Amino acid sequence: MTTLLVIAKEPVPGRVKTRLTTRYTPTEAAVLAEAALADTLQAVRDTPAARRVLVLDGTPGAWLPPGVEVVPQARGGLDERLAAAFAGCSGPALLIGMDTPQVTPALLAQGLELATGEASFGPAEDGGFWALGLAEPDPALLYGVPMSVPETGAVQRQRLVDAGLTVCDLPLLRDVDTPEDARLVAAAAPGSRFASAMARLARAGAR
Template identity: 75%
Template sequence: MTPDTTLLVIAKEPVPGRVKTRLTPPYTPEEAAELAAAALADTLDTVRAAPAYRRVLVLDGQPGPWLPSGIDVVPQGAGGLDERLAAAFAACTGPALLVGMDTPQITPSLLAPALAPDAWRDGDAWFGPAVDGGFWALGLATPRPELLRGVPMSRPDTGARQRARLVGAGLRVRDLPLLRDVDTATDADLVAAAAPGSRFAAALTRLTAASGSAAGGGR
């Protein structure tokens, strides 16, 4: 059966000073950008391996060497994050599942319930909560941008408010597992441990080793 769900990834170009600023310190802006690029590459690898009608990177910035083939790129819309998320869904003509670039531990099997042929049979929305109170995934059987506009983002209650908005609109919401976003250095360590074979884990190991070597050489 041909998949009918569009898989969206919303992301920033991994430019030093513009991404993962909460990782600085202990990491430099260049190191934080390297970690962001690894996380994005892991995410896009998963997207390529997952069944989807179309795979779209909704990007703030320009594509780079981390972009694999098979991914369409469209620019993010203007406004706050709620408006940009809404615009991403508005551009879809059928079911859509959106994920971010901050959960490099995602796998095709983790996304499978929301991308299965019967994914929308018993629900109208999919919701993936994040440990920090936000959400890492949001799926809608029918694109309804108004369900995102006005939801306050980057707050401890963002996820609860977004899910409540879906339920309040009469949607049957099905949940994906709770995951941790990479925001802080502690998050980075925990996510790398959860996905030891990822590019993200390899990048973190490399940076940590380099930092340790530099510190040792300075003594």
């Protein structure tokens, strides 16, 4: 059974996208986070898969589309929460975050298809990763990987290689972390909810 996983936080002001608050208010940052999450979930909805699961820290809102299961995030560090997300899967699974609203169903389908081999890996511009696919989800492949540091992606990919897995790489994408990231991602996905939210904030006078 193929599974698409999205790990995310509820878009609550002050709890999400805090690095955007060098330019935006916490409420504006949450608006952008909600738009990014909605874009991501729409892409997931439009991608063929047996299961679509949102692994959520918080409570679902109006942004949740039909057809997506919601399960709570596990406690612990990000490596433990990602490992727990995979532990709930049977068969090939592809996990992404809520930080790449430019992602497309075609990219997700490619990641899931490659994951049915042994593993797929989507590197991020900041040194992390935006996607991780496993043919046989094994939480041990994530435990202890240092998260949110420049070497996260390299360490995670090497962990897969060291486990003897054939790793197929996906295209490099930019996560939305900083205001400059937000500007570049909006420009790369002009028809997205995220780009529309950025434009509304600009019209409203956001700096």
